[in-house]
Amino acid sequence: MSPADPYLHRYATRAQGMTASEIRALFAVASRPEIVSLAGGNPDVTVLDFDEVADVAARVIRERGASALLYGGGQGLGEMREQLTGVLAAEGIRARADDLVVTTGGQQALDLLARLFIDAGDVIVAEGPTYVGALSAFSQYQPRVVHVPMDSDGVVPEAMADVLDRLRAEGVKPKMLYTIPNHQNPAGVSLTEDRRRAVLALADAHDLMVVEDNPYGMLDFKHETRTPLVTLAPERVIYVGTLSKIFSPGVRTGFVLAPHAVRDKLVQLKEASDLCQSNMTQAIAEAWLRTQPWREHVRAFTELYRERCDEMLSEIEVAFPPEAHVAAPTGGMFTWVRLPEPIDTGALLPRAINARVAYVPGRGFYADGSGKQEMRLNFSYASADRIREGIRRLGELIGDELELLHAFGR
Structure with missing residues (x-):
């Protein structure tokens, strides 16, 4: 029985192996204003007209509240x-x-x-x-x-x-x-x-x-x-x-x-x-x-994300090492990057947080422990300027990490 969790021996078997999501664990840190978060999966709801949303909600309460x-x-x-x-x-x-x-x-x-x-x-x-x-x-x-x-x-x-x-x-x-x-x-x-x-x-x-x-x-x-x-x-x-x-x-x-x-x-x-x-x-x-006109809103979401994705890909091309492999997204909200060996994106994350940028390490997206060299970057939420700055910070960090690892013959 763990002294940190006196209920451990009472849990169902299926609950004993439960672990926190890597993404959820990042939220508290990545939400700090000085950190450029490329880690989450939020849409940019500022595309919506909040006055219209408020009017819709008010009409629901007024007309259908009962x-x-x-x-x-x-x-x-x-x-x-x-x-x-x-x-x-x-x-x-x-x-x-x-x-x-x-x-x-x-x-x-x-x-x-x-x-x-x-x-x-x-x-x-x-x-x-x-x-x-x-x-x-x-x-x-x-x-x-x-x-x-x-x-x-x-x-x-x-x-x-x-x-x-x-x-x-x-x-x-x-x-x-x-x-x-x-x-x-x-x-x-x-x-x-x-x-x-x-x-x-x-x-x-x-x-x-x-x-x-x-x-x-x-x-x-x-x-x-x-x-x-x-x-x-x-x-x-x-x-x-x-x-x-x-x-x-x-x-x-x-x-x-x-x-x-x-x-x-x-x-x-x-x-x-x-x-x-x-x-x-x-x-x-x-x-x-x-x-x-919800389809118009979806189109606005899509255009905004496409522009931000283009900004991210352009900055990655300049800031990341040429050996990095980037999957060009067909849509959605994420870019997937595979870094050269021997970088471990999980081990690199604390240094990234210190450099005021956050991402999600690749291993969280596999059940078998794979993904050591991979990372997910989100382009839907941060502004284009913040995305470029975040990628620059990451690029400098990755470059420093490669130099350090090569210096030790790894």
Whole structure:
């Protein structure tokens, strides 16, 4: 029994291995005003007209307060789900309101799906690297996560085939594939059209369920709509979406599109978890989507992020060593950088904080300890000037670190 935690011997087995997210652990430090934070994942909500947001919220209270302040149903408000079908239509997905379950952000959706499908010891196939929040949600249920390599076009189908064949030879049948096909977090790349079909063909051949997580699909720098996996294989793919990146993370509104048998189980789990989604935040989000030009706001988000991404990439080209590899994002909010050996981005982070710049070390995006030389940089939140300054600080630090390591023959 640890003297620091007298309850350790009482915890469930699944709780004993829980650890804090590397990103969450950074927030307290990275929020200090003198630090240029390239670490978080916040959208820049100043794109929105706050007076309009206030008016929408006030109208909800004035006109619908008697219902908005009460409990709701586990599936989510019907009006909210109707508006979400419009969001899905903008992504190229035809759905009915009854097909959806509203969740507390996309994160709760991942937790509910993990709780529904994952038993201890199950194998989950995921991109390498992958979203740290998904790894956190899955880890509570004690699976084994096996990564599939990516390149600039997303998951490499040949590598995925090798992984699945190796697992089959071991007598292991994976439970699911977790993928972020559009502007992936953290890598920033998108799965090409041909590869989407190749990945689904492999999933079909191995009877693999697919969880398609799509927070960033509309933040496409070319304003293109990429084919959703769920439209290609609706009975095999469960789709997770969110309003966090196209409206506000503060309204905590995510959703799952799933076959009805799965939908019903998710509603039961949702009700066991928190009874229901907040009627208030649902009503505000629903009214926003119904009354505001939200697609114009999404386009404004996208243009702003594209400009900041260009600034980041240009500064990296000048400030970072030529051996650094940078994945040019197709959209979204992140750039993924691989630094030359023998740099360890986890070990470098305390020095970066001292140099007043923050990033997320790459190892947090792998379940197997990989990512030592990698880092994720966010370009959605800091201003262009702050981004350039942060990259300059990082570049100087990386250069100093390489000189020091080479001086010691490492």
